[in-house]
Every structure is written in C-alpha cells, then in structure tokens.
Amino acid sequence: MSARLDVRGLRKSYGALAVTDGVDLTVEAGEIHALIGPNGAGKTTLISLIAGEVRPDAGTILLGEADLTAAPVHRRARAGLARSFQITSTIPAFSVRENVVLALQGAGGPSFRLWPAPRAERARAERARALLARVGLEGRGDHPAAALSHGEKRALELAMALAAEPRILLLDEPMAGTGPEEGRAMVDLIASLKAACGILLVEHDMDAVFRLADRVSVLVAGRIIASGTPEQVRADPAVRAAYLGDETATGAAP
Amino acid sequence: MRALALLLALFAALAVVPLAADTYVVALVTRAMIFALAAVSLDFILGGAGLVSFGHAALMGIGAYGVGILMEEGTREALIAFPAAMAAAGLFALVTGAVSLKTRGVYFIMITLAFGQMAFFVAQSLSAYGGDDGLSLAARSTVAGQRWLKSPVTFHYATLGLLILITALCALILASPFGRVLRAAKENERRVRALGIDPYPYRLVAYGLAGAFAGLSGALLANLTEFVSPAFLSWHRSGELIVMVVAGAMAASALGVRAGGAGRLGGAVLGAVGVILVEEGLAHLTEHWRIVFGPLLVLLVLLGGWRGRRA
Amino acid sequence: MSTTLLLVQVLNGLQLGVLLFLVAAGLTLVFGVMDVINLAHGVQYMLGAYLMVTATALTGSFWLGLPLALVAALVLGLVLERLVIRPLYGRDHLEQVLATFGVILFVNEGVKMVWGAAPLAIPMPDALSGSIRLMDGLNYTVYRLALLGAGLLVAGGLYLLVTRTRSGMLLRAGASNAPMVSALGVDIGALFAKVFAFGAMLAAFAGAMAGPILSVEPGMGDGLLILAFVVIVIGGIGSIRGAFVAALLVGLIDTLGRSFLTDLLKLVLPPSDATQVGPALASMSVYLLMACVLFFRPRGLFPAPA
Known part of the structure; x- marks a missing residue:
C-alpha cells in the first residue's frame, strides 16, 4: 500500500556548516521523485535524515499520517520506509536467499521464537524465491551474498528493500x-516498482533520471533550488548554470 | 557437515575417557568439559552474536556460589540448586546486559569486564560465605535425593550429557529465525536496523540465556571441586574463556569447519578441552607455566590472523 | 564520623584518583589515538613499581632511582610497542584483547621469577617522610601530599601538551584521521610509538610513586587496570579531560564508600545487616556509578567527537 512521504523544513548542521538547509520535499504515492545535485550537495545526508540514521535539528518527516521525525531507524522501516544503500549493504556471510529471508523476517515484526520454525521458514523461502525472481536473481539463492557481482548485489539490495512491501522506497544511487x-x-x-510504492531516487546517471522520474528536484548546498517535471528542470536556467552544464557533459559519471 | 562430524567425534572421544583412564584423568577431563560448557555459552554470544563479553567468569562464578550458598543454607538437591544457579546467573546477565548492550565494541568489552569485577568484589565481601577464603561444600549435590554425583564416572557422564544438551540447544537457537537476527546484526547491524529489526532485545535475550548456561557450568564446577571462591569470578578466568573460544575457532577452521554460524560451537568445545590440557601439561613441566602460555597467546594472534583486519 | 576523618579520606580519595588518572591517561590516549585496547597497561604500572625497587636499591636514593626507573619503563614500553602492539594496529579488538592478555600472563609470571612472589617495599625518601599538621588534630603524611601534588602537576602538563603543542595537535589529528596526517608527511608509526611509550611511562610513574605507600607485588596492576577502564569509560574514551574528572570521581567514591558506607547504613539498617551489606555495596559503588553514567550517556561524560 502506497502512501505520501512529506518532508517539511528539514535542517541539519554540523558546526557552522548547514548540510541540509530547510528542505521541503514530497513523494506522492506511485511516483518516482528523483533528487539530483552535484557531489557534496547533501543528498546522502538527506537520505540519512529521512531514514532516521541522523537526527534533524529542525523539521518534520511524515509518512501518510504518521509523524516519524523522532522514530528510530527500525521503527521507520516497520512503518513502511525501506531503503537501499549507496555502498552496497548486505549480510556478506549469508546466502542470497537468507538475506531476503532476513528482510522478510524484519517485515513480519519481532519474533523471539528460539527454536526452528519450519513452516514459517518454508513460507519465507517461497516468498524469497519470488522476490529474487522479480529482481532477476532467480537461481542465485544459494550463492553467498559476498560472491555476487556488483550489479547482482544492487539487485539483492532491492529485493531486500522490497521484502517489506514498503510504502516509500529510498534508493541511494542504485x-x-x-x-x-x-x-x-x-x-x-x-x-516496474512504481505501481507498488512511491520512490525517492538519488542518482547521478542523468539518462536514468530523465527516463524514470515523474518529478525532479535539484539539491545544491543543502537547498532545493528547483523542482518540477524533468522538462521544466532541464530548462531551468538556474539549474543549467549551477549543475547540468558540467554534469551532462561527462554523461553517466559515478 | 564437517561441523557436525567434529562435534560427534569430540563427544565420542569424551565418552570413552572413563573406560580407559584413571580417576585423576577422568576428573581432569570432567573439568575440561565443564569449561567447554562455559566456552560454548560464551561462543553462543561471541561467535554467534559478535558480543565480546569479558565478564563471563562472573556468570560462571554466580552459578557456583548459587550451589554453595544453597548448600550452606541446607539445600543439597541439584534439581533445586542447579535451576536456581542458572536463574541467578541469567538474571545477573539480563540486568548488566541491559546496560552493557547499549554500548558497542570496546566499550562493551570494558563494561562487561567491569561488571564481572563488581561480582568478584561482592563475592569477596560475602563474609558469611567465606569471604576472600571461599566456601567449602559439605558434599556434592544430590540428584532427586540420590548421591549419584559422588561417583567420578557418573559425574563425568552427567557433565557430558549436559554439555551435549546445551551445545545442541545453542546450535538450534543460532539456526532459528531468532539466531538469524543475531548473526546478521553481528555482520551488519546498520542493515538489520534498516530492515526494521532492532537487535537490542534479541541480544539481551541471548545474553541472558548465555548467562544461565554459564551458571550451569559454574554449578557443575562447584560440585567437582566441592569448593567455591572469589577466584572463580576473576577476570583472568574470563580471559581464559575467551582464549578457549578463539583458539578453538582457529583450530576448527584449520580443520575445515566454517567459522561463524552454528558450526563453530564444536570449536569452543575443542578449544576448552585443548586449553585445559595444555595448561595442565605445562603446569607439570614448570610451576611458571604462564611464562610459556602468555607468549603462545601472542603468537597465536600475531600469526593466526583469526578474523583478519577490521574494515 | 568526624570532620577530620572525612578530610583524611577525601585526601586519600583524591590521591587514588590521581594515581588512576596517571594510568588512565595512557590507556585513553592509546585507545583514542591508535584504536588499540591494551590490557597490558596495568602491568606497566606494576613494572614501574618493580623497576623503582631495583633502581632505588642500586642507587641508594629515591631521587636518582626515579628517573632511572622511568627511563627503563620508557624503553620497555618501546619494546612492547614494537613486538606486540604495532602488529595489532587496525586488527580486531578481540585479537588485541587476547594478545595483550598474553602479555599480562607473561609479565606477571616473569616478575614473580625475577623479584619473587613476596611483597616488596620501596623506602620512602627522607625529605618526604614524616607527617605535617594540616589543622587541629589532622596530621597527614607528607609523602601522600607530594604524590597528590606530583599527580596534579603531571595532569596539568599533559593537558598543556595535548592542547597547546604541535605534538599534541598531531596526536589529536592522528586520532581522528590517521591517513590524512600521514599524507601530510608525518610519520604516524613513529608518532604512535611515542604515544604508547609515553603512556607506559606515565603508568610506570604512577607505580613508582605508589611503591612507598603500597606493597609491591605481582598482579598489583590488575585491579588498578580495571578501575582505569571504569575511569575511561565514564570519562569518554580518548578524552584526557574526561579521564581526569572521572579518575577523581572514582577515587573519591571508592575511598569514601569503603570508609563510611557501613556506618551510614547503620543509621537505617540493623548493625549486623549493615556490616554485611556495607562492604559489598561499597565495592560495587564505582561500577554502579559507571552503569548509571552509561545508561544516560553511552559514550561517557566527555565523548570524543566522532
């Protein structure tokens, strides 16, 4: 079930440096909202603020009706906020399937069953198979996560994020x-995911951004300087000056 | 499968000891198995959940004192004293764990060390129960009124039975969905949180269970020596238990048993038996056996590279 | 409980605090700067006392023996750093715990073999023996006052060293970003070795100074090491200021608890219970303090910036 993510007046400073400087941002149900900006603009900090790893100095974060501003990471995830990490983050010693099973366990709520639960485990393994097929990892379930190629790890991360059937998906440079x-x-x-949930997409690959995004916001020095449809943003002179000019020239820079 | 083979081979070897050895060796091996039980309970949280507890001897000692104090107060029955010892040690682990588990890494090591030392000093100040000198037990515990534990061979097999039971229990828990969370949080806590799981309550439950299991080993140790003293809780002994777990894990991986996961509990058994026998052997050669054992440890770490470099 | 007794115990508590600080300072620097947990720090305290025994016996003088013992401790610190600690940089904390635990076993046993297991004494220097009248009915040993003063002086000097000098600046920079400092052309390895040996010397100084008022025996550093751990955990790992505040706090609470808690409990409990509970509670007091601090501030009172 999709829901609206509503970020208002978010601020975060480290000493005198305002890394997030009054950001307003929404992700509607079923849309892909891309966040672009030069390196050091504060994109990853913004994702961390929304995911709950960093506490904001001011501002609110709402998911649907729920105020998540003060909630810890795991409670936000349980509320329907799933994420992928910029630097691939899986459990390397686990098999690919066990990674997804763990994610399904997280989605199922706390379980303190200390003994094996074969029936629930079979159901999870079945769902894990389906999720792996959805991200193109069918047949890879028994491989150690550490042995996957880079692209496969990114797909595994996505499968883990999807396991919770999130309402909002935060994708940090997938x-x-x-x-x-x-x-x-x-x-x-x-x-193919956007029917299921709203997506906040941070991405450097401009081709991908303009192919996928319904809306694009441009973050420069902790502030959103422009927001609109891809065409509007592409045409925005401030954006061209501040950002697009050099980025499009280098194409799909990392 | 190699992990299971290692465990079965170890248990089989321990089972035949009384058939081939004299009373002295049987008592030595029983002692080794008691420490193996403590090492398994430590490895359950150390290897299984990544919690480097440096206060495990205190949990063992609380179990030992549980038996000693109850006997002093007139309760000789193991079916009462052993569960009470486990409950006391488990409760101490839960209370200190509730604070310690709020911290990470080296803080956790130091805090568990400090809480262990706290229990040590409390044992020292128990003047009604021997204080610094310790407490002699009138006799070994009875089981359902029977004096079975008096026989070294019966005691040996009772200890082996409990060791097998607790090892199997720890392995099952680590393999369960609960254990999966522990193992995952050890590898990548941030990821686990982002999946909606707070590792804290899982770790606390595991820590409490490990405390109860360590308490059981202490109850056995008190019966074996028919004596308890504050030295049971000393931090040197906590250090020795860590040595057993780590040396055992290294030995196990040298034998091709995958380190990590449930499979490594066999390593803890191997490590405990090995360390006790090496100590005993060195002590036969020289009273200053630590002058050899210390550098051995340093070499083990410097040459072994057990877990490699930190990321 | 008289005011005089209270004052004496406060002075004793401060004196324990100062000793703890000297040991904890090295520990917190080594951990904060090099990310190495060094259990062997307690044996460096013990070695300081034993080296002092030998050095005073050789020279026949406290004042000649002290620098000799300190230089020897510094050299031993450098040797330990080179042989055991250096290969442990960047390794797992568990491995550091194990290796330095091995060092403790070795040194404790070695000390027994060289100096024997029986407690030894260091003669008090003539100039500092005797006691001084601080107020009516309050006589206090001159040596203990000197120990307190020396500890405070070293603490002040250390603070200036870390905050005001180039070495101190490098040290703090090296702690937060070792690769960057090394990219600036500073030899990080040499800096670490210096810090380690300096920390070892501080601990040895504490041991040497404590020698004349305590008995010098194998394992004497173990108890102090654990109290020093409590100190740096309460103070916040890596913080000299935190170590100082926490050391005085722990010294005072431990000393006053042992002296007065039983009597205080007698006010609310039957005397027989109080004599049972008092000592147990007193020996728990610093750990309870630690638990309380950590419960509210998991990174200590003065957490080092992340």
Whole structure:
C-alpha cells in the first residue's frame, strides 16, 4: 500500500556548516521523485535524515499520517520506509536467499521464537524465491551474498528493500558502479516498482533520471533550488548554470 | 557437515575417557568439559552474536556460589540448586546486559569486564560465605535425593550429557529465525536496523540465556571441586574463556569447519578441552607455566590472523 | 564520623584518583589515538613499581632511582610497542584483547621469577617522610601530599601538551584521521610509538610513586587496570579531560564508600545487616556509578567527537 512521504523544513548542521538547509520535499504515492545535485550537495545526508540514521535539528518527516521525525531507524522501516544503500549493504556471510529471508523476517515484526520454525521458514523461502525472481536473481539463492557481482548485489539490495512491501522506497544511487547492461535492467526494474510504492531516487546517471522520474528536484548546498517535471528542470536556467552544464557533459559519471 | 562430524567425534572421544583412564584423568577431563560448557555459552554470544563479553567468569562464578550458598543454607538437591544457579546467573546477565548492550565494541568489552569485577568484589565481601577464603561444600549435590554425583564416572557422564544438551540447544537457537537476527546484526547491524529489526532485545535475550548456561557450568564446577571462591569470578578466568573460544575457532577452521554460524560451537568445545590440557601439561613441566602460555597467546594472534583486519 | 576523618579520606580519595588518572591517561590516549585496547597497561604500572625497587636499591636514593626507573619503563614500553602492539594496529579488538592478555600472563609470571612472589617495599625518601599538621588534630603524611601534588602537576602538563603543542595537535589529528596526517608527511608509526611509550611511562610513574605507600607485588596492576577502564569509560574514551574528572570521581567514591558506607547504613539498617551489606555495596559503588553514567550517556561524560 502506497502512501505520501512529506518532508517539511528539514535542517541539519554540523558546526557552522548547514548540510541540509530547510528542505521541503514530497513523494506522492506511485511516483518516482528523483533528487539530483552535484557531489557534496547533501543528498546522502538527506537520505540519512529521512531514514532516521541522523537526527534533524529542525523539521518534520511524515509518512501518510504518521509523524516519524523522532522514530528510530527500525521503527521507520516497520512503518513502511525501506531503503537501499549507496555502498552496497548486505549480510556478506549469508546466502542470497537468507538475506531476503532476513528482510522478510524484519517485515513480519519481532519474533523471539528460539527454536526452528519450519513452516514459517518454508513460507519465507517461497516468498524469497519470488522476490529474487522479480529482481532477476532467480537461481542465485544459494550463492553467498559476498560472491555476487556488483550489479547482482544492487539487485539483492532491492529485493531486500522490497521484502517489506514498503510504502516509500529510498534508493541511494542504485545505478552506481553497474555496467551498461545491468544499468538498463535496473532502470526497467525500478520503473516496474512504481505501481507498488512511491520512490525517492538519488542518482547521478542523468539518462536514468530523465527516463524514470515523474518529478525532479535539484539539491545544491543543502537547498532545493528547483523542482518540477524533468522538462521544466532541464530548462531551468538556474539549474543549467549551477549543475547540468558540467554534469551532462561527462554523461553517466559515478 | 564437517561441523557436525567434529562435534560427534569430540563427544565420542569424551565418552570413552572413563573406560580407559584413571580417576585423576577422568576428573581432569570432567573439568575440561565443564569449561567447554562455559566456552560454548560464551561462543553462543561471541561467535554467534559478535558480543565480546569479558565478564563471563562472573556468570560462571554466580552459578557456583548459587550451589554453595544453597548448600550452606541446607539445600543439597541439584534439581533445586542447579535451576536456581542458572536463574541467578541469567538474571545477573539480563540486568548488566541491559546496560552493557547499549554500548558497542570496546566499550562493551570494558563494561562487561567491569561488571564481572563488581561480582568478584561482592563475592569477596560475602563474609558469611567465606569471604576472600571461599566456601567449602559439605558434599556434592544430590540428584532427586540420590548421591549419584559422588561417583567420578557418573559425574563425568552427567557433565557430558549436559554439555551435549546445551551445545545442541545453542546450535538450534543460532539456526532459528531468532539466531538469524543475531548473526546478521553481528555482520551488519546498520542493515538489520534498516530492515526494521532492532537487535537490542534479541541480544539481551541471548545474553541472558548465555548467562544461565554459564551458571550451569559454574554449578557443575562447584560440585567437582566441592569448593567455591572469589577466584572463580576473576577476570583472568574470563580471559581464559575467551582464549578457549578463539583458539578453538582457529583450530576448527584449520580443520575445515566454517567459522561463524552454528558450526563453530564444536570449536569452543575443542578449544576448552585443548586449553585445559595444555595448561595442565605445562603446569607439570614448570610451576611458571604462564611464562610459556602468555607468549603462545601472542603468537597465536600475531600469526593466526583469526578474523583478519577490521574494515 | 568526624570532620577530620572525612578530610583524611577525601585526601586519600583524591590521591587514588590521581594515581588512576596517571594510568588512565595512557590507556585513553592509546585507545583514542591508535584504536588499540591494551590490557597490558596495568602491568606497566606494576613494572614501574618493580623497576623503582631495583633502581632505588642500586642507587641508594629515591631521587636518582626515579628517573632511572622511568627511563627503563620508557624503553620497555618501546619494546612492547614494537613486538606486540604495532602488529595489532587496525586488527580486531578481540585479537588485541587476547594478545595483550598474553602479555599480562607473561609479565606477571616473569616478575614473580625475577623479584619473587613476596611483597616488596620501596623506602620512602627522607625529605618526604614524616607527617605535617594540616589543622587541629589532622596530621597527614607528607609523602601522600607530594604524590597528590606530583599527580596534579603531571595532569596539568599533559593537558598543556595535548592542547597547546604541535605534538599534541598531531596526536589529536592522528586520532581522528590517521591517513590524512600521514599524507601530510608525518610519520604516524613513529608518532604512535611515542604515544604508547609515553603512556607506559606515565603508568610506570604512577607505580613508582605508589611503591612507598603500597606493597609491591605481582598482579598489583590488575585491579588498578580495571578501575582505569571504569575511569575511561565514564570519562569518554580518548578524552584526557574526561579521564581526569572521572579518575577523581572514582577515587573519591571508592575511598569514601569503603570508609563510611557501613556506618551510614547503620543509621537505617540493623548493625549486623549493615556490616554485611556495607562492604559489598561499597565495592560495587564505582561500577554502579559507571552503569548509571552509561545508561544516560553511552559514550561517557566527555565523548570524543566522532
């Protein structure tokens, strides 16, 4: 079930440096909202603020009706806020399937069963198989997560995020480091998800952003300087001056 | 499968000891198995959940004092004293764990060390129960009124039975969905949180269970030596238990048993038996056996590279 | 409980606090700067006392023996750093615990073999023996006052060293970003070795100074090491200021608890219960303090910036 993410007046400073400087941002149900900006603009900090790893100095974060501003990471995740990490984050010693099973366990709420639960485990394994198939990892379930290729790890991360049937998905540079083929597959995959949930997409790959996004916001020095449809943003002179000019020239820079 | 084979081979070897050895060796091996039980309970949280507890001897000692104090107060029955010892040690682990588990890494090591030392000093100040000198037990515990534990061989098999039971229990828990959370949080806590799971309550439950299991080993140790003293809780002994777990894990991985996961509990058994026997052997050679054992430990770490470099 | 007795115990508590600080300072620096947990720090305190025994016996003088013992401790610190600690940089904390635990076993046993297991004494220097009248009915040993003063002086000097000098600046920079400092052309390895040996010397100084008022025996550093851990955990790992505040706090609470808690409990409990509970509670007091501090501030009173 999708829901609206509503971020208002978010601020975070480290000493005198305002890394997030009054950001307002919404992600509507079923849309892909892309966040772009030069390196050091504060994109990852913003994701961390929304995911709950960093506490804001001011502002509110609402998911549907629920105020998550003060909730710890795990409670936000339980409320329907799932994420992928910029630097791939899985459980390397687990098999690919066990990674997804763990994610399904998280989605199922706390369980203190100390003994094996074969029936519930079989159900989870079945759902894990379906999720892995959805992200193109069918047949890879028994491999150690550490042995996957970079692109496959990114797909596994996505499967883990999807396990919770999230209402909002935070994707921090899902395309980073993938080859051209894997990148195309990832774009198709992300496009197929938007019926299920709203997506906040942080991405450097401009082709992908303009193919996928319903709306684009541009973050520069902790502030959103422009927001609108891809065409509007592309045409925005401030954006061209501050950002697009050099980025489009280098193409799909990391 | 190799992990299971290692465990079965170890248990089989321990089972035949009384058939082939004299009373002295049987008592030595029983002692080794008691420490193996404590090492398994430590490995359950250390290897299983990544919690480096440096106060495990205190949990063992609380179990030992539980038996000693109850006997002093007139309760000799193991079916009462052993569960009470486990409950006392488990409760101490839950209360200190509630604070310690709020911290990470080296803080956790130091805090568990400090709480262990706290229990040590309290044992020292129990003047009604021997204080610094310790407390001699009138006899070994009875089981359902029977004096079975008096026989070294029966005691040996009772200890082996409990060791097998607790090892199997720890392995099952680590393999369960609960154990999966522990193992995952050890590898990547941030990821686990982002999946909607707070590892804290899982770790606390595991820590309490490990405390109860360590308490059981202490109850056995008190019966074996028919004596308890504050030295049971000393931090040197906590250090020795860590040595057993880590040396055992290294030995196990040298034998091709995958380190990590439930499989490594066999390593803890191997490590405990090995360390007790090496100590005993060195002590036969020289009263200053630590002058050899200390550098051995340093070499083990410097040459072994057990878990490699931190990320 | 008279005011005089209270004052004496406050002075004793401060004196324990100062000793704790000297040991904890090295521990917190080594951990804060190098990310190494060094259990062997307690044996460096013990070695300081034993080296002092030998050095005073050789020279026949406290004042000649002290610098000799300190230089020897510094050299031993450098040797330990080179042989055991250096290979442990960047390794797992568990491995550091194990290796330095091995060092403790070795040194404790070695000390027994070289100096024997029986407690030894260091003669008090003539100039500092005797006691001084602080007020009516309050006589206090000159040596203990000197120990307190020396500890405070070292604490002040250390604070200036860390906050005001180039080495101190490098040290703090190295702690927060070692690769960056090394990229600036500073030899991080040499800096770490210096810090380690300096910390060892501080601990040895504490041991040497404590020698004349305590008995010098194998394992004497173990108890102090654990109290020093409590101190740096309460103070916040890596913080000299935190170590100072926490050391005085722990010294005072431990000393006053042992002296007065039983009597205080007698006010609310039957005397027989109080004599049972008092000592147990007193020996728990610093750990309870630690638990309370950590419950509210998991990174200590003065957490080092992340």
